Amino acid sequence: QVRLIESGGGLVQTGGSLNLSCVASGRAVGGDMGWYRQAPGKTRAIVARISWSGGSSYYADAVKGRFTISRDTASNTGYLQMTNLKPEDTAIYYCNYIGYWGEGTQVTVSS
Numbered sequence: 001q002v003r004l005i006e007s008g009g010g011l012v013q014t015g016g017s018l019n020l021s022c023v024a025s026g027r028a029v030g031g032d033m034g035w036y037r038q039a040p041g042k043t044r045a046i047v048a049r050i051s052w053s054g055g056s057s058y059y060a061d062a063v064k065g066r067f068t069i070s071r072d073t074a075s076n077t078g079y080l081q082m083t084n085l086k087p088e089d090t091a092i093y094y095c096n097y098i099g100y101w102g103e104g105t106q107v108t109v110s111s
Contacts, residue, residue, distance in 0.1 A: 002026040002100040009093060009105030012085055016109070020080040022095030022102060031098040033071055033078040037091035037107075044094065048080060062088070085109045 008020040022033065034049035048069040049058045057069055068081040078095060085107075092104040 002097060004095045004097055004100055004102035006093065006095050006102045006105040009107045011108045011110065013110050014086060016085050017081070017083045018085065018107060020082065020093055020095075020105060020107075022078040022080075022097070024076040024078070024095075024097050024100075029098070033069075034096045035069060035078070035080045036094045036096055037089075038094070038104075039088075039091040042091075047093070050078070082107070087111045 003025045005023050006020060008018060010018060012018055020035065030052040032049050032051055035047040036044050037047050038044040045060065047060055047063055048067055050069045050071055052073065054071055059067060066082065066084045071078040082089065087109045090107060090109050092106050094104045095102040
């Protein structure tokens with residue numbers, strides 16, 4: 001059993017920044033960690049993903065150049081640094097790790 005706890009969401013103006021964190025506890029072992037988001041009325045979609053070593057990452061086109069994913073394997077914590085935020089980034093952001101999901105953290109970007 002793995003438990004994921006996200007934090008760092010909030011309300012920010014257009015152009016602002018937020019840093020999300022995801023702490024994994026329990027029987028956490030190697031594997032990719034990903035961030036997904038779900039906006040009202042839309043399906044959950046991947047934002048970024050990073051390999052266990054951190055040597056490989058993927059970004060959705062909508063966030064390339066603005067978001068940076070990273071992780072600390074020692075503390076089993078994942079991060080999503082979000083800059084130049086836009087209103088269309090407004091969503092609940094979820095952490096995913098080896099099939100487990102966190103409860104999400106709300107990100108709201110005002111215009």
